[in-house]
Amino acid sequence: MSLVAIRKTQLSIETILHERGPAAATPLRVGTALAVVANPYAGRYEPDLLPFMQALRELGRDLSRQLADALGGAASVEAYGKGAIVGEDGELEHGAVWHEAGGWAMREVLGERKAIVPAAKTIGHAGTRLMIPLGHTQAAFVRSHFGVAEMTLWDAPRRDEILFGLAMATGGRVHARLGGLAARDVQGRDGLR
Template sequence: MTRAKIRKLVTVVEEVRAEMGRAVSPPTRRAAAIAVIENPFAGRYVEDLEPLMAIGEELGGILGEAAVRALGIRPDQAQGYGKAALVGAEGELEHAAAILHPRLGKPLRAAVEKGAALVPSNKKRGPMGHPLDIPLGHKDAAYVRSHFDGMEVSVNDAPRPDEILVAVAVTDSGRPLPRVGGLRHEEAEGKDGLR
């Protein structure tokens, strides 16, 4: 298997304790685990992106487990997830797609136990320090509106032109003080990825 050449790992935990002057109890928490990796195809067109797909599979486990660990929860206590990648200037969006889509999801789902719903994703190109939005959704039921969210991350020195910043986010709850209706977390069955 191709191994990712990781320059840096970053983990960020966000805990919201109050919103609009109201207490959020228990606090909502989300963690992002980020890998800054070398882009093996920077600066050139390559037809076969298999090595990036293998890197995605490797990073799905590394980053998913790191995010769960950062929250200090058991895998079954994770409620939401998302993934994103930011490609440096010498890469292309298809490099991010190769990392995120074919294989990253399976090890991420193992890290959060189950994960019946599609993993929301985002990909973009940008310079060092550029913000990356990781879209979030409920891990088992896409119709749980309280978990439609996002987490913005950035790394001040990444991605360099020949790098890719790959990020996974995991939550232990939905948005703070949700009140737009829809299926609730407690009602989710997680059988079809929707309900």
């Protein structure tokens, strides 16, 4: 029996034309791909979470592919992040399994990007909102690409579920103008610069 029992998924794309300034020449697109999964460890302590993490890898790949395709393909993605909301009968560590399963899946689908995948996780109830932090996919120091994507579903997670999410964006903030390393100057060697 699989450890990954999916109740529902959601794919959402937001298009940002401006942030009260001039319209962007190319609108920013920010997307999320979410999956509601039964928590196999709800209500109990499980010392070995690695089988669950490994079983989630394929879900990570599937969500990554769907999201990248919806944003125009891997070459269009410049920022990413991941998140998890664990239902109240679980523990925060149950959401932490997504760091490897979701993060490495995105890097694989996007072509082995170098920068760390920013993450957020929490314990919550149905309708909990979590802001997934976004960062540049090749260089963590690209300040213009620090952003967020909201993950929420009105009926998830239930007490015995986990809501896993991935987020991607086609660029940085529409009106970014605070200096720092520019995306065009990224060397992409160490994941930082």
